[in-house]
Amino acid sequence: MVDAVRLGLSNGEIARRRGTSRDAVKFHVGNAVRKLGLTERAELRTWRGAAADSALAGRVSEEAPMLGPIGQVSRTVTDLDRAKAFYGDVLGLEHLYTFGDLAFFDCDGVRLFLTAGEPRGAESVLYFTVPDIDAAYDSLRARGVEFVGAPHLIFRHESGVEEWMAFFTDPDGHPTAIMARVQPG
Helix, strand or coil, X not given: CHXXXXXXXXXXXXXXXXXXXXXXXHHHHHHHHHXXXXXXXXXXXXXXXXXXXXXXXXXXXXXXXXCCCCCEEEEEECCHHHHHHHHHHHCCCEEXXXXXXXXXXXXXXXXXXXXXXXXXXXXXCEEEECCCHHHHXXXXXXXXXXXXXXXXXXXXXXXXXXXXXXXXXXXXXXXXXXXXXXXXX
Protein backbone atom coordinates (compact mmCIF):
# COMPACT_ATOMS: atom_id res chain seq x y z
CA MET A 1 0.00 0.00 0.00
CA VAL A 2 2.90 2.34 0.73
CA ASP A 3 4.12 2.08 -2.85
CA ALA A 4 0.63 2.81 -4.17
CA VAL A 5 0.46 5.96 -2.02
CA ARG A 6 3.95 6.90 -3.24
CA LEU A 7 2.64 6.59 -6.81
CA GLY A 8 -0.06 9.13 -5.97
CA LEU A 9 -3.05 6.79 -5.93
CA SER A 10 -6.05 7.72 -3.79
CA ASN A 11 -7.49 5.31 -1.22
CA GLY A 12 -10.36 4.64 -3.64
CA GLU A 13 -7.98 3.80 -6.50
CA ILE A 14 -5.91 1.53 -4.25
CA ALA A 15 -9.05 -0.24 -3.00
CA ARG A 16 -10.28 -0.80 -6.57
CA ARG A 17 -6.92 -2.20 -7.74
CA ARG A 18 -6.55 -4.44 -4.70
CA GLY A 19 -10.17 -5.55 -4.62
CA THR A 20 -10.72 -4.38 -1.06
CA SER A 21 -12.62 -1.62 0.76
CA ARG A 22 -11.54 2.00 1.19
CA ASP A 23 -11.73 1.49 4.95
CA ALA A 24 -9.24 -1.39 4.74
CA VAL A 25 -6.87 0.77 2.70
CA LYS A 26 -7.25 3.66 5.14
CA PHE A 27 -6.49 1.30 8.06
CA HIS A 28 -3.35 -0.17 6.43
CA VAL A 29 -2.04 3.19 5.22
CA GLY A 30 -2.53 4.60 8.72
CA ASN A 31 -0.59 1.69 10.21
CA ALA A 32 2.24 2.24 7.70
CA VAL A 33 2.40 5.95 8.54
CA ARG A 34 2.69 5.18 12.27
CA LYS A 35 5.23 2.34 11.84
CA LEU A 36 7.46 4.56 9.69
CA GLY A 37 7.35 7.35 12.27
CA LEU A 38 5.58 9.75 9.94
CA THR A 39 2.82 12.11 11.02
CA GLU A 40 0.50 12.02 7.99
CA ARG A 41 -0.30 10.19 4.76
CA ALA A 42 1.13 12.99 2.60
CA GLU A 43 4.60 12.26 3.98
CA LEU A 44 4.51 8.81 2.33
CA ARG A 45 4.74 10.52 -1.09
CA THR A 46 8.29 11.69 -0.34
CA TRP A 47 9.42 8.92 2.03
CA ARG A 48 12.87 7.78 0.89
CA GLY A 49 12.94 4.43 2.61
CA ALA A 50 12.81 1.00 1.06
CA ALA A 51 11.18 -2.15 2.36
CA ALA A 52 13.51 -4.45 4.30
CA ASP A 53 13.28 -7.11 1.58
CA SER A 54 14.03 -4.62 -1.23
CA ALA A 55 17.28 -4.68 -3.20
CA LEU A 56 17.64 -0.98 -2.25
CA ALA A 57 17.46 -1.59 1.50
CA GLY A 58 20.66 -0.46 3.19
CA ARG A 59 22.29 0.47 -0.11
CA VAL A 60 24.57 3.52 -0.01
CA SER A 61 25.14 5.53 -3.17
CA GLU A 62 28.74 6.59 -3.68
CA GLU A 63 28.27 8.81 -6.73
CA ALA A 64 25.79 11.45 -7.74
CA PRO A 65 23.21 9.71 -9.94
CA MET A 66 23.26 10.38 -13.67
CA LEU A 67 20.25 10.07 -15.92
CA GLY A 68 20.32 7.07 -18.18
CA PRO A 69 18.17 6.19 -21.15
CA ILE A 70 14.40 6.30 -20.78
CA GLY A 71 13.32 3.08 -19.08
CA GLN A 72 9.54 3.29 -19.21
CA VAL A 73 6.77 5.25 -20.90
CA SER A 74 3.23 5.30 -19.52
CA ARG A 75 -0.07 5.46 -21.37
CA THR A 76 -3.63 5.38 -19.97
CA VAL A 77 -6.10 3.18 -21.87
CA THR A 78 -9.85 2.73 -21.42
CA ASP A 79 -9.93 -1.01 -22.20
CA LEU A 80 -6.83 -2.93 -21.13
CA ASP A 81 -7.68 -6.14 -23.01
CA ARG A 82 -8.25 -4.24 -26.25
CA ALA A 83 -5.00 -2.28 -25.74
CA LYS A 84 -3.05 -5.48 -24.96
CA ALA A 85 -4.31 -7.02 -28.20
CA PHE A 86 -3.39 -3.89 -30.17
CA TYR A 87 0.10 -3.37 -28.75
CA GLY A 88 0.90 -7.10 -28.59
CA ASP A 89 -0.87 -8.73 -31.52
CA VAL A 90 -1.14 -5.84 -33.97
CA LEU A 91 2.04 -3.86 -33.27
CA GLY A 92 4.00 -6.97 -32.28
CA LEU A 93 5.45 -5.72 -28.97
CA GLU A 94 6.55 -8.37 -26.49
CA HIS A 95 4.11 -8.59 -23.56
CA LEU A 96 6.19 -8.73 -20.38
CA TYR A 97 3.48 -9.12 -17.74
CA THR A 98 0.09 -7.95 -16.53
CA PHE A 99 -0.70 -7.12 -12.92
CA GLY A 100 -4.30 -6.19 -12.18
CA ASP A 101 -5.18 -3.31 -14.49
CA LEU A 102 -1.55 -2.69 -15.49
CA ALA A 103 0.20 -4.23 -18.51
CA PHE A 104 3.84 -3.95 -19.54
CA PHE A 105 5.40 -4.42 -22.98
CA ASP A 106 9.00 -4.33 -24.17
CA CYS A 107 9.90 -1.75 -26.81
CA ASP A 108 13.51 -2.73 -27.51
CA GLY A 109 14.57 -2.19 -23.91
CA VAL A 110 12.09 0.57 -23.00
CA ARG A 111 8.98 -0.60 -21.17
CA LEU A 112 5.57 0.57 -22.29
CA PHE A 113 3.35 0.72 -19.20
CA LEU A 114 -0.39 0.65 -19.92
CA THR A 115 -2.83 1.40 -17.14
CA ALA A 116 -6.59 1.10 -17.33
CA GLY A 117 -8.53 4.20 -16.40
CA GLU A 118 -9.83 7.49 -17.63
CA PRO A 119 -7.26 9.50 -19.58
CA ARG A 120 -5.94 12.42 -17.52
CA GLY A 121 -5.30 14.80 -20.40
CA ALA A 122 -3.10 14.89 -23.46
CA GLU A 123 -0.91 11.83 -23.98
CA SER A 124 2.60 11.96 -25.40
CA VAL A 125 3.14 10.67 -28.90
CA LEU A 126 4.86 7.28 -28.98
CA TYR A 127 7.40 7.17 -31.80
CA PHE A 128 8.50 3.64 -32.71
CA THR A 129 11.78 3.41 -34.63
CA VAL A 130 11.65 0.99 -37.55
CA PRO A 131 14.48 -0.06 -39.88
CA ASP A 132 12.35 0.16 -43.06
CA ILE A 133 9.45 2.60 -42.86
CA ASP A 134 7.79 1.41 -46.06
CA ALA A 135 7.83 -2.25 -44.99
CA ALA A 136 6.58 -1.37 -41.49
CA TYR A 137 3.81 0.80 -42.94
CA ASP A 138 2.66 -2.01 -45.27
CA SER A 139 2.86 -4.65 -42.53
CA LEU A 140 0.92 -2.60 -39.98
CA ARG A 141 -1.75 -1.64 -42.51
CA ALA A 142 -2.19 -5.34 -43.32
CA ARG A 143 -2.80 -5.91 -39.58
CA GLY A 144 -5.55 -3.27 -39.48
CA VAL A 145 -3.66 -0.14 -38.41
CA GLU A 146 -5.23 2.94 -39.96
CA PHE A 147 -2.64 5.58 -40.71
CA VAL A 148 -3.39 9.30 -40.89
CA GLY A 149 -1.22 9.46 -44.01
CA ALA A 150 1.56 7.67 -45.84
CA PRO A 151 5.18 7.86 -44.64
CA HIS A 152 6.55 11.32 -45.34
CA LEU A 153 9.84 13.18 -45.12
CA ILE A 154 10.10 15.32 -41.99
CA PHE A 155 13.66 16.63 -42.31
CA ARG A 156 16.84 16.19 -44.35
CA HIS A 157 20.12 16.74 -42.47
CA GLU A 158 23.16 18.33 -44.10
CA SER A 159 24.72 14.85 -44.21
CA GLY A 160 21.84 13.70 -46.39
CA VAL A 161 20.26 11.54 -43.66
CA GLU A 162 16.47 11.82 -43.87
CA GLU A 163 13.92 11.62 -41.05
CA TRP A 164 10.68 9.88 -42.16
CA MET A 165 7.45 9.41 -40.18
CA ALA A 166 3.93 8.04 -40.51
CA PHE A 167 1.24 8.65 -37.88
CA PHE A 168 -1.65 6.53 -36.60
CA THR A 169 -3.71 6.26 -33.42
CA ASP A 170 -4.13 3.45 -30.92
CA PRO A 171 -7.65 2.17 -30.00
CA ASP A 172 -8.06 5.08 -27.54
CA GLY A 173 -7.13 7.67 -30.15
CA HIS A 174 -3.66 8.36 -28.72
CA PRO A 175 -1.21 9.70 -31.29
CA THR A 176 1.38 7.13 -32.30
CA ALA A 177 3.96 7.03 -35.08
CA ILE A 178 6.62 4.98 -36.81
CA MET A 179 9.85 6.72 -37.69
CA ALA A 180 13.03 5.92 -39.57
CA ARG A 181 16.36 7.57 -40.23
CA VAL A 182 17.23 6.82 -43.83
CA GLN A 183 20.87 7.01 -44.92
CA PRO A 184 21.59 8.55 -48.34
CA GLY A 185 22.35 6.28 -51.28
